Amino acid sequence: MAAIELRGLTKVYPGGVKALDSLDLTIPDGEFFALLGPSGCGKTTLLRTIAGLETATGGAVVIGGRDVTRVQPGGRDVAMVFQDYALFPHMDVTDNIAYPLRIKKVAKGERRAKAEEVAARLGLEKLMDRRPGQLSGGQQQRVALARVMATQAQAFLFDEPLSNLDARLRLEARTFLKKLQRELGVTTVFVTHDQAEALAMADRMAIMEAGLIRQIGTPSEVFQRPANTFVAGFIGSTPMNLLDAVARGDTLEVAGCKVPVPASAEGLVVDGEKLVYGVRPEYMTYQAGTVEGGLSGSVVILENLGASHLVTLDVGGVTVQGVVAEGEEPALGEQGAVVPRSDRALVYRDGELVAA
Amino acid sequence: MTRFVAGRIGFYTLVALLLAFFTIPLLWLASAPFTSNPTYEVRVPDFTWENFQIILDHPYALGSLVNSLILAIGTAVLVVVMSALAAYALSRVRLPGRDALLYALLLLSSIITGTAAMVPLFQLAIELGLIDSHTGLILIMTGGLLPAAIFMIKDFMDTTPKSYEESARVFGASPLQIVRHVVVPVVRPGLATIAVWTIANVWGNFLMPYLLLSDVEKQPAAVIMYTLYTEGGQANLKVLSTFGLLYSVPVVLMYLFVSKKYGFRFHGGIKR
Ligand SMILES: Nc1ncnc2c1ncn2[C@@H]1O[C@H](COP(=O)(O)OP(=O)(O)OP(=O)(O)O)[C@@H](O)[C@H]1O
Ligand SMILES: [Mg+2]
Numbered sequence: 001m002a003a004i005e006l007r008g009l010t011k012v013y014p015g016g017v018k019a020l021d022s023l024d025l026t027i028p029d030g031e032f033f034a035l036l037g038p039s040g041c042g043k044t045t046l047l048r049t050i051a052g053l054e055t056a057t058g059g060a061v062v063i064g065g066r067d068v069t070r071v072q073p074g075g076r077d078v079a080m081v082f083q084d085y086a087l088f089p090h091m092d093v094t095d096n097i098a099y100p101l102r103i104k105k106v107a108k109g110e111r112r113a114k115a116e117e118v119a120a121r122l123g124l125e126k127l128m129d130r131r132p133g134q135l136s137g138g139q140q141q142r143v144a145l146a147r148v149m150a151t152q153a154q155a156f157l158f159d160e161p162l163s164n165l166d167a168r169l170r171l172e173a174r175t176f177l178k179k180l181q182r183e184l185g186v187t188t189v190f191v192t193h194d195q196a197e198a199l200a201m202a203d204r205m206a207i208m209e210a211g212l213i214r215q216i217g218t219p220s221e222v223f224q225r226p227a228n229t230f231v232a233g234f235i236g237s238t239p240m241n242l243l244d245a246v247a248r249g250d251t252l253e254v255a256g257c258k259v260p261v262p263a264s265a266e267g268l269v270v271d272g273e274k275l276v277y278g279v280r281p282e283y284m285t286y287q288a289g290t291v292e293g294g295l296s297g298s299v300v301i302l303e304n305l306g307a308s309h310l311v312t313l314d315v316g317g318v319t320v321q322g323v324v325a326e327g328e329e330p331a332l333g334e335q336g337a338v339v340p341r342s343d344r345a346l347v348y349r350d351g352e353l354v355a356a
Numbered sequence: 357m358t359r360f361v362a363g364r365i366g367f368y369t370l371v372a373l374l375l376a377f378f379t380i381p382l383l384w385l386a387s388a389p390f391t392s393n394p395t396y397e398v399r400v401p402d403f404t405w406e407n408f409q410i411i412l413d414h415p416y417a418l419g420s421l422v423n424s425l426i427l428a429i430g431t432a433v434l435v436v437v438m439s440a441l442a443a444y445a446l447s448r449v450r451l452p453g454r455d456a457l458l459y460a461l462l463l464l465s466s467i468i469t470g471t472a473a474m475v476p477l478f479q480l481a482i483e484l485g486l487i488d489s490h491t492g493l494i495l496i497m498t499g500g501l502l503p504a505a506i507f508m509i510k511d512f513m514d515t516t517p518k519s520y521e522e523s524a525r526v527f528g529a530s531p532l533q534i535v536r537h538v539v540v541p542v543v544r545p546g547l548a549t550i551a552v553w554t555i556a557n558v559w560g561n562f563l564m565p566y567l568l569l570s571d572v573e574k575q576p577a578a579v580i581m582y583t584l585y586t587e588g589g590q591a592n593l594k595v596l597s598t599f600g601l602l603y604s605v606p607v608v609l610m611y612l613f614v615s616k617k618y619g620f621r622f623h624g625g626i627k628r
Contacts, residue, residue, distance in 0.1 A: 053522050074528030086523035090541040099537075100527040151527060 002064025
């Protein structure tokens with residue numbers, strides 16, 4: 001087990017694409033860390049650079065206190081699960097799981113025993129003689145996990161290990177993976193482009209954009225207080241309302257309505273300045289009619305989210321969304337208002353969070 | 357309706373004729389060796405082993421088959437090993453002008469073992485003392501077949517996911533271990549194809565051994581076949597058909613064996 005530390009890590013691909021731009025990141029020992037970001041932001045590149053499959057253009061990778069920037073992948077004592085699992089198609093499950101031990105020259109009997117032990121832990125005992133081609137996606141994923149477990153590496157690197165599974169299996173695998181990581185206590189870096197997955201599984205997470213880390217924090221920090229409008233827009237299954245606002249004393253003028261300056265930004269806004277007011281639909285309450293301190297308009301769309309509904313209001317030409325509990329949804333066309341929770345609303349200046 | 361029937365009849369007649377065109381020589385090859393006095397006709401054989409006895413008594417016939425085997429297997433081993441290594445490198449390393457190099461090689465290969473290079477090759481072999489030796493012949497035929505083999509096997513390697521090798525690399529495997537444990541097994545059907553293709557090529561090659569081997573004892577079956585044909589100025593159908601049969605059987609057996617063992621198929625990993 002070991003901490004992973006990245007210092008000013010930069011990766012420029014031949015051809016000039018700057019995939020990582022001077023990243024600094026410390027992942028403590030035993031942490032389950034998620035790397036989240038849109039396609040092409042450099043997540044895979046970062047993971048591969050930690051693994052040593054890509055050489056860093058600048059900066060350093062330190063694993064367990066040892067600078068491994070110039071060390072070959074095999075010497076870094078990390079194990080990686082690839083997005084396609086990369087199980088060897090010509091080996092059966094036993095040989096696949098035992099392969100890392102074969103490289104370490106462990107005797108045949110011993111490595112079979114070890115493979116069986118790990119496989120039993122993941123419920124693979126009955127599949128030991130099968131080839132990867134004869135396994136379902138979920139089973140292949142577990143074999144890939146078993147294989148990295150057999151390595152007893154200092155850190156695990158997972159590149160979107162759940163993206164090949166169907167929706168239901170993905171939920172199961174998510175819980176399973178999180179439990180397994182808890183039990184093993186191995187430092188794990190997990191790449192995903194699914195924000196819900198990152199929120200659900202990670203101890204801490206980093207949100208990346210174009211080779212830069214835009215925010216690092218626990219899932220609740222990132223969800224409740226996105227550090228900038230990029231993170232605010234990226235996190236959350238329903239996008240955050242990001243509305244143009246102008247400061248007027250201790251109120252903000254948003255879409256023709258007046259809302260109080262949120263608690264987080266109290267005393268930090270200058271009268272008359274242009275800001276962005278951000279509040280999650282989940283942190284809004286809906287009331288019929290016009291409400292003081294709320295955003296009033298007419299209901300234009302209702303979307304069923306299962307246990308709740310997403311209500312879209314047209315507030316003076318601006319679209320605002322709120323969530324209402326089932327059974328309380330308004331009728332289409334009704335006049336109503338969404339009232340933000342003052343302790344959850346946020347203000348952004350030039351895209352960055354305004355906070356003490 | 358009648359037009360349709362007439363069309364069908366015409367079609368099947370044509371197919372039957374075409375089939376006959378190709379099967380009759382094969383039938384002849386199967387029956388003539390067991391016939392006492394074979395002619396160019398296909399006849400029901402009288403099942404004599406006399407023709408085989410003649411071949412057995414022939415001073416060079418059996419030896420030539422052994423020579424063919426040595427040449428074919430020697431070349432196949434060299435071609436498979438060298439093309440696998442070269443194709444792996446070419447497939448995985450990014451080199452400027454890599455594709456141009458490959459096409460140039462392919463172009464050159466058709467010249468090397470072709471008629472155009474006969475004289476220079478002959479002189480080169482003499483200079484190097486490789487004339488009249490199996491080693492020299494194997495080297496030259498390997499050179500001729502390598503580019504096409506590299507080309508074919510590189511195609512196989514290009515289509516196998518890089519993540520297999522990267523995965524092995526992260527586990528600490530050395531490049532040679534990766535080739536042995538991962539790449540070769542994954543492209544094994546491709547290697548089998550190359551081996552079969554090489555053996556068939558060498559087995560049927562007449563020109564090169566005819567040119568480079570003067571010692572009858574060293575000559576392969578393809579050349580001996582030719583000498584059988586001209587013996588006494590007229591084709592001896594007894595010997596020729598029997599030797600022809602013996603000459604074809606190994607290649608057919610090899611195809612059956614390889615196709616059964618490897619099936620010329622690829623067993624993929626994940627469903628994509
Ligand atoms: N081998 C390469 N050569 C050149 N550019 C590359 C290479 N690999 C990736 N890139 C570029 O680097 C950037 C980051 O790519 P990366 O694969 O890390 O993205 P990602 O965040 O993993 O995206 P995704 O979610 O789609 O997997 C992209 O702009 C990509 O085009
Ligand atoms: Mg990726």
